[in-house]
Amino acid sequence: MQLLPEQIAKALVNEIFHSRRMVVFIFVTVNALALTAGLLWPKLYTASTSILVDERTIIQPLMQGAAVATDALDRSRNAREIIFGRKIMDAILEYGGWLVSNPNVEERALLIDDIKKRTFVNTVGKNILRIEYKDEQPERAFRVTEKFAELFMQESIAAKGAESRAAFAFIEQQTQEYQEKLLRTEEALKELRSATLDTNFGSGGGEGEVTNRLNDLNRRIEATTQELREAEVKEASLERQVSGEADSTADILREGQFRARIGDLQSKLDTLRLSYHDTHPDIVQVKLQIKELTDRINAERTALEQKKRSGQPDESVVNNPIYQQLRREQSQNQGVIDALTARLAELQRQMQNELSRGKRMHSGDARLAELTRDYQINRDIYQDLLRRRENARVSMNMDRERQGLSFKIQEPASIPLTPIGFRFLHFVLGGLALGTFIPLALLFVRLQFDPRIRIGSTIAHTHKPLIMAVVPHLWSPAELKSLRLELVLLSLAVFVTFGTSVTLSALRYFKVM
């Protein structure tokens, strides 16, 4: 059943009255706790300082691009590490007077942890660093914060100087290394060049020239070979003419003549035989003529063979002008052949030379390319390093002169006057509010969730008979009397609580406590 707001309010009032002792007890307890907490709550004072980390000094535009000033933002990010470093923390411990009691190592670690917890380092805006420190003593809060800023600036500048010195040393070393490398490469190049002077590479078109020459040589070899073959054919022809074959022809010619005459004589003989006996003188004569001719043929043949065997040309032949001419041509031709053969051999030698030169040139080219590349890279890096080394030198000098990164106290630390965090008044007010609110909330919750009936009209409607009457509590005189006493006591408790809160607040306000 949905309750109306006034029903809830009435029920709540009834409940408060019903559970008055609980309400007052919670009120007093909560207030007592709040007051105790307020009295025990440590007063913390906070002091803060801002450091402007500025790198844009007058030197920077002049050194634009040349010297690298360390990034301020990085400084801010590292600030925490720098400040909480052992060096600064030890200095702070001593400065803040924590070492008066002569703490041992563990105690010191605890103290440092404690200080770290109460120190906050953050960046405000682009390059303002803010250091905040909390302490129970306002004066110490101020001094420690101031010291933090001072130590941080010192440490940062020292660290930056060391960094740029280290950078310079490193670049210097690198430069030397590259210089050596460069020298070595140069040396190697020189050696290569002197070793391969003949190949004439590197003067452009080395390979093309070799190819051209090879082609030319090929062509010439072919031409020479051709000529040689022609000369040889001619030689063979001349040889044939000069040697037996020509002679034989003349001989065969003579033999033919003889044979023709033999034939004529034979036919004459045959004719004569038709008319005469063999004993006829004509026939005998003709037979003798034939026999003579046959003998001549045989003699001719023998002579030819003898001639062939001896190789000696026939005198007649030798004396032949044609033969002589042939012999002349033959010897001329022989000379040509010899010349051509020599030329071919020369050409082939040149060809071999050219081929080997080509091979050498290729390997030399690869090596040259390698060396050249090394040389160029080393030279570039070396030049770059030289430039960098000079930059680093300038950066180092800048740091030495304290021109690179500058710190400026933007807002100096001041002695805090009022403590931060919850103050006593907050506890008092919170206690009063909570002491009132908690019992009300508890009662309200109980009203909402307790199944026990507190409002007559919430009795379920499922049954016909409804509420006949709602009977309030009847206060007998004795009950009234004790109630009166109880109410006085409860009021007294509330007033005492309230009065205590007010009194303590006043005492705190006037700094009596």
Add this chain to the structure above:
Amino acid sequence: MSKIEKALNRAREAGLQVVPLTNAGTGAATGGSVVAYRGTNPETIPRMAMNEVRMLAPNDLEQRGMIRPQHAEDPVILAFRELRTKVIQQNPGQNAIILVTSVSQGCGGSFVARNLGAAFAFDVEKTALLIDCNLSNPSVHQLLRNASVPGLTDYLENPALDVEKIIHPLGIARFRLITAGKRRESPEELFTSGKMKQLMDTLRRRYRERFIVIDGPPMSKIADIRILSELADYVLVVACYARSTNTQITNCLNAISEKKLLGIVFNEEPRIPRIR
């Protein structure tokens, strides 16, 4: 006889301050019937005089949780008057036996019973009789100065005892009571006896304007409640603040026949008193 009766009445009403309030409460309509009422009860007067010594002072009664008609604007009295009116409206012109039982022990069933009786008695045309049937935890005897007077159990067990002997006045006009009597182990057997039924019939028939209120045990003693509800005309269930749940009430109502169920009284609602 009538003179003595008048004198006694006047003396008591002066002591209790009944008259002006009753007159104011019931108005002019009831004023005329006072004589008639007195006329119907001539035999009560000597008994009243006889019992005078046994009665408690009005302040003591108040201390024991009885309402007083003097505090007419008291919300408790207003509540009981309203309850009384509703009961009368249920059955106009007839008397009734009303069993008052509480949802659980300590809900104030006895308180409602005795004050409902008192509320009936405030009406000059009605009388009331309160019977304590809560034998395991009786409380009605507290309203008497002498608690050891004979009561219900004595009457039921002792055939020689007359009904008149157990009906006691308690200092409020037109209001009598019957205490529980001596403790008994098994009350059910007493309530089921014929004598009990006979007693109830007798009491009901004797005066038509007498309302009989039975102060019953809590609903946890369901057997007793069933028997007693047989004897009664109506049953009134008392639930109380911050103690009874809807489930409990529903269970109680289911145990009582719908015909006899009169309703629920929500008791003990917190009230901030006016403190002088």
